[in-house]
Structure formats: structure tokens, C-alpha cells
Amino acid sequence: xxxxxxxxxxxxxxxxxxxxxxxxxxxxxxxxxxxxxxxxxxxxxxxxxxxxxxxxxxxxxxxxxxxxxxxxxxxxxxxxxxxxxxxxxxxxxxxxxxxxxxxxxxxxxxxxxxxxxxxxxxxxxxxxxxxxxxxxxxxxxxxxxxxxxxxxxxxxxxxxxxxxxxxxxxxxxxxxxxxxxxxxxxxxxxxxxxxxxxxxxxxxxxxxxxxxxxxxxxxxxxxxxxxxxxxxxxxxxxxxxxxxxxxxxxxxxx
Ligand SMILES: Cc1cc2nc3c(=O)[nH]c(=O)nc-3n(C[C@H](O)[C@H](O)[C@H](O)COP(=O)(O)O)c2cc1C
Numbered sequence: 234x235x236x237x238x239x240x241x242x243x244x245x246x247x248x249x250x251x252x253x254x255x256x257x258x259x260x261x262x263x264x265x266x267x268x269x270x271x272x273x274x275x276x277x278x279x280x281x282x283x284x285x286x287x288x289x290x291x292x293x294x295x296x297x298x299x300x301x302x303x304x305x306x307x308x309x310x311x312x313x314x315x316x317x318x319x320x321x322x323x324x325x326x327x328x329x330x331x332x333x334x335x336x337x338x339x340x341x342x343x344x345x346x347x348x349x350x351x352x353x354x355x356x357x358x359x360x361x362x363x364x365x366x367x368x369x370x371x372x373x374x375x376x377x378x379x380x381x382x383x384x385x386x387x388x389x390x391x392x393x394x395x396x397x398x399x400x401x402x403x404x405x406x407x408x409x410x411x412x413x414x415x416x417x418x419x420x421x422x423x424x425x426x427x428x429x430x431x432x433x434x435x436x437x438x439x440x441x442x443x444x445x446x447x448x449x450x451x452x453x454x455x456x457x458x459x460x461x462x463x464x465x466x467x468x469x470x471x472x473x474x475x476x477x478x479x480x481x482x483x484x485x486x487x
Pocket of ligand 1: 316319332333334335336337338348349350351354355356357414415
């Protein structure tokens with residue numbers, strides 16, 4: 234238990250310590266959790282993994298970055314990674330102040346990467362001022378990350394409406410209850426009361442209208458980067474940048 238109980242899975246610690254099979258909340262043979270932990274949670278300096286699962290060579294790359302991305306995402310889904318379609322979305326306001334949060338990818342095609350949210354949220358306000366974003370997928374179990382950046386536009390109202398109605402009933406109500414998203418509220422009771430009110434107004438089975446302030450954004454990707462972790466921090470990185478009708482591919486220093 235020298236490594237603080239971090240679940241190493243099939244990856245080995247560089248420090249040479251044996252991986253522990255259990256998670257952070259270790260249980261002693263007598264059924265008790267050790268108290269306090271032997272290694273303070275704040276001591277992060279000895280926690281490190283070696284990345285040696287795969288390599289990425291120039292010859293392996295699909296000339297089309299969307300196909301490259303779809304291949305990696307398919308692998309992540311097939312291997313049962315948890316929510317591999319979740320991405321970090323970085324935006325900035327007009328003054329350049331950045332902010333980042335997780336959203337779910339709901340579509341990827343030649344038009345771009347699509348996610349759905351509240352247009353009046355913090356991210357929505359950023360995008361109204363500065364319609365550019367960078368997104369990041371981190372698939373830790375595959376030792377991979379993908380970044381993609383570009384201009385952001387709203388998807389059509391018809392497309393947003395179709396997706397809104399494809400969501401579970403409760404999620405449709407939550408889009409109404411949580412407005413304006415990102416604004417302070419007094420307490421959770423306010424939110425729960427709104428949800429109950431909406432359930433009464435739109436009983437299950439009746440159509441819930443899509444709010445005007447809710448819909449999709451699409452990032453039209455102008456630059457992609459594919460990163461594969463390698464041993465000794467000598468990682469493989471390739472950037473695709475738009476060039477005319479095609480893409481210029483460059484290997485980057487790790
Ligand atoms: C795994 C995960 C998935 C999420 N998916 C979405 C999503 O698709 N759309 C969304 O608006 N918020 C989603 N959220 C919540 C956002 O991260 C964020 O809290 C919210 O959108 C408000 O962000 P903002 O105040 O920066 O606008 C998700 C959070 C997590 C952790």
C-alpha cells in the first residue's frame with residue numbers, strides 16, 4: 234500500500250512499486266478503512282504512470298483527421314471506456330478570459346463536432362462574444378488525447394429540436410428547470426420545485442417544447458492534434474492543419 238492506494242489497473246508505476254488492485258478507499262482484511270491514509274492525498278509527486286500501450290507512426294495516420302478521430306473514438310467505445318464521448322470545452326470571453334467545462338459530443342461529421350447546451354450559459358455568453366473554441370478528449374486507459382479547435386456556430390433550430398425530443402423526458406424538463414444555466418440559485422429546493430412544477434405542466438407523454446435558449450453548437454475544426462503516450466515521456470504527437478482542400482500533417486515535439 235506504499236503508493237497511496239491509487240488504482241494502477243494494468244499500468245505500472247514508474248517508481249517500481251507494485252500496483253495495488255484496489256481503489257483509493259482501501260479496506261483492511263478486518264473490513265476497516267485505514268485511518269488516516271498512509272500517504273497524504275496531497276503528496277502527488279510519486280504518482281506517475283509509464284505510457285507504453287501503443288505508438289503512433291506517421292504511416293498509421295488516416296489522411297482525413299475526422300476518420301482518424303472516429304477510429305480512436307470507436308476503439309474507446311468498443312473497449313468500454315467510460316463516456317469516451319465526453320470532452321473538455323474551452324472558450325474565452327472578449328477580453329480573453331478562459332473557461333473550461335465538460336460537455337457530451339452528440340455528433341461528429343465533416344461539418345464539425347456537435348454538443349448541446351443552454352445558449353445563455355457562461356459558455357454560451359463566451360461563444361456569443363468570441364465564437365472560437367478548443368475541445369479536448371482524454372482517453373486515459375488508451376493513453377491518448379485529441380484536441381480540436383475552430384470556429385463555432387449554432388446548429389439549425391430544426392436539428393436542435395429533433396435532438397431535444399430524442400432526449401429522455403426528465404432531461405427535457407431539466408433543460409427548462411435549469412435556466413438561466415450558470416446563474417446562482419438560493420438552494421437546491423428552488424431547482425426541485427421548478428422540476429415538480431414542470432412535471433405538472435407537461436405530464437409524461439405530452440410534448441415538452443424545446444426552449445428557445447437551448448440548442449446545439451458545432452465546432453468547425455480547423456486544427457486537430459492526436460497524442461499517443463509513450464515511454465519516458467517521449468510521446469507521439471501529430472497536428473493536422475487545414476491547407477487548401479486538404480490537411481497538412483506535422484509531427485510535434487512532445
Ligand atoms: C460528463 C459530463 C457531461 C456533461 N455534459 C454536458 C452537456 O452536454 N451540456 C451541458 O450544457 N452541460 C454538460 N455538463 C455540465 C457542464 O460541464 C457545465 O457544468 C455546464 O454546462 C455549465 O457550464 P458553463 O457555466 O461553463 O456554461 C456535463 C458535465 C459532465 C461532468
